[in-house]
Amino acid sequence: MHFKKKSYAFVRRSQVLEKRERNLGWFLVLPSIVIISALIIYPIIYNLLLSFFDVRMAGGNLFTGFRNYLDIIGDHEFWRSVWTSLIYVFFTTIGTTLVGLVVALLMNREFPFRGLVRSLILLPYVAPVIAVVYSWQFIFDPVNGIFMHISYDKLHLFSQRINLVRSPETSIFVAVLFGVWKNFPFSYLMILSGLQSIDKGLYEAAEIDGCSKWEKFRYITFPEIYFLMGSIILLRAIWNFNKFEEVYLLTQNVKVLPVYTYLKAFTGIMDIGHGAAIAVIQFVLLIGFILVYVKRVLKW
Amino acid sequence: MVEKNRLVDKIIFFLLVLLVVFFAVFPFVQMISTSLKYQWDWGNPSLIPRKINIEAYKELLNIGQEEKNVPESVITLLKENDQLSKAQKKAILDKFKSTGDIFPFFRYFANSMILSFSSAFISVAIAILGAYSFSRVRYRGRGLIQRGVLLVYMFGPILLLIPLYTISAKLGLISTSAGAFTTLMLIYMVLTLPVSLYMLGNYFRTIPFSIEESAMIEGCSRFGTIWRIVIPLSLSAIFTVFIYSFMIAWNEYLFASVFLKSFSDLNTLPLGLRQLFVSKNAIWDRIMAASMLSALPVIILFMTIQKQLAGGITAGGVKE
Known part of the structure; x- marks a missing residue:
């Protein structure tokens, strides 16, 4: 009898401790949850709402139903930017993964100055996008750039000096090359750890x-x-699909979806409602891709 | 035969390593080279300038620019005219002085510094508590929150930019400079928070719990153990996460361009650099020097934490 009473008290005590533990856990994580909910979760729901309105900065928004979505689906430029995005994501993802794999295989061997080499090849990943795009533009500059100097003056690959960054047909290749250069260190680090x-x-x-x-x-x-490679490819595809700065700051001619959205929402007549709708479509496309990919490639 | 094969193998290996280093570093070398060249030297494919030109750096850092823009006639006029007082002379000179308007580097630098430092600091402070909760405290719903934080990885900046801009515009936050600056700081903080939470959580798990236990037996409270044991033991990891968050904020362009559009005094380095590029003052040596000056702080910071950062990226906690 005495024993039973004691064990009851023990259970009570452990329940109190458990409750205290739980309260502590929630208390500590609460600031993070509040901030993430207020500045990420809420805005995303708000964005979904905005996509059904004609948004006016002064005065109230006008509910227009699926008008924004229908406008966008009927827009040629939208479909062109979907296509541009697909090309960009496909080649940058494959490129970063292949270069990353080769570099990881190289760095997995011992050789002199390996530490120095390892830190040097991380530089593209950590430097600000804005600080490196102009160097790339200079390399491809039609008058002064080293690329044209070699390919036109020395190898005669082109019939004249052309601006590869500005011209609509070739700018996507420069953007892809830049994306691979900027992000291969990430893939390399991940693969090396594997x-x-x-x-x-x-x-x-x-x-x-x-x-x-x-x-x-x-x-x-x-x-x-x-x-591991499958997961890296997935991460890179998601991030490359959402890339804005690396494309927009390098060249104005590669209108991937985020750039198209930005131009719609923040330039010219600033059509926030349409921008919100494109952002939603973009997100749905991404989710669709992730689901298919996870099932087919990662076989979850 | 085997020996020869080994040698060929070695040579190919070193050539490949060299190629990789060249690929990674060449744009940086090009940047330094062009920033030090005179205009007549730009077309020269050699990376070594024929004559070193540091005028661009002097201009951007506002060194020795005082007398440069004052016309010769004004200087002789001032020298020969004794009727003007010293103050009047100075006032006339000031009219001609270049005040570094092309690229007020120090102002941009200060703005970037304040924004990045404060957002990274708050982000890390909040993340220490949250990460401790993830890694040490047991309660229901913990896994769900952790996975929820990971979900943030999928949202691109554009998806957040449109609603955040609309909300802050409707709340009147971006009509004043202080409001816009604070909003931007909060946004940078939330962009780096998931990274900080994840990286710190992973690190805290590597600290043996027995150390904390013995402290608690000695009568230390839970907060006491965080303050006296967890934080001192993970200072290097906390520093790494801080630098990482700092770098994300320092490099950010998109949000800054929308939120600080009408406040040119508050522009950050990336914004200033962009404006320099699209302005009539855009000449290559100046742009490259400005690029160099914007990238340098990040590169220096990176070199100091290089080893830990590489580990941090692979620990699975890095968002772009």
Whole structure:
């Protein structure tokens, strides 16, 4: 009897402790939740609402139903920018992943000055976009740039000096190259961390079996990092799809979806309602892509 | 034969490494090179300037610009005229002086500094508490919140920009300069908060809980253990996260361009640089020097925390 009473008190005490623990947990995380809800969750819901209105900065908004959406779906420029976005995301994602993989394989070996090399190749990722776009523009400058100097003067690849950044047909390639340059360090770091976690014993066993380098990569390295690569590609695709600065500041001619949205909402007649609707469509497209990708590639 | 193969292998390997370094660093080298060249030297493909020109840097940093724009005739007039008082002479000279209007580097620098420092500081302070809750306190709903924070990774800046701009415009926040600046600071803070939460949470998990336990047995409160044990033990991680948040805010262009559009006094470095580029003062050496000056603080900061930052990025907590 005495024993039972004691255990009851023990349970009571542990419940009190549990409650105190829970309160503490919520208390500590509350500031983060409040700020994220107020400045991210609420605005996104508000954006969904805005997309059904004709937004006026002075005075009330006018409810227009699906008008904004219908306008956009009927707009040729919108479809062109969807296409531009697809090309941009596809090539930048593949590019960053391939370059990242090669660089990770290189950096996984020991060599002199490896520390210095590793920190130098992270520079593109950390430098401000605005500070590096002009250097790229200079490289491709038709009059002074080194690119035209080599490809036109030396190799005669072009019939005249052309502005690759300005001309509508070629600017997307420059944008893709710039995107790969800016973001390959991210992919490289992630892949390298994956490579370093592979059991060295597997390679030793393969060597004993007389496997070639390619076979080691194909049958050990690649399967080990397949899912990591899959996740990196997904992350990069999401981020590249949302890229604004890296495209807009480099060239005005590559109108990917975020740039198209920005131009609609913040320049000219500032059509916030249409901008909001495009942002929603963009988000839905992204979710659709993620769902398909997760099912097909990551096989969740 | 095997020896020879090894040598070829080694040479190919080093060539590849060299190529990668070249690819990564070339635009920076080009930037420095052009910023130091005279106009007649731009078309020269060599990266080494024929003659070093530091005029662009002097101009941007406002060094030795006082007498440059004063016409010769005015100077002789002032020298020969004794009737004017010293104050009057100075007033006349001031009219001609260049006040660094092309690119007021120090003002932009100060604005960027205040914005980035305060947003990163608040973000890290809030994230320490939140991350401690994620990694140490057990309660229901914890996993849900953690995953919710990750979801923020999917929202692009444009999706947030439109509603945030509309809301702050309707609340009248962006009609005053102080309001616009504070709003922008809050936005930078929330953009970096998920990163800080995630990176710090991952780090706190690596601190053995037994240290905290023994402190609590000695009678330390939960807050006491955060203050006296968790924070001192993770100072380097906290510093890394702070620098990371600082860099995100320092590099940001889009939100600043919309929120500070009508307050040119409050412009940040990226905005100033953009304006310089589209203005009539845009010449290559000046732009490259300004680019260099904007990138330099970030590059220096990066070099100081380079090792930890690389670890932080792979710890899975990095958003762009």
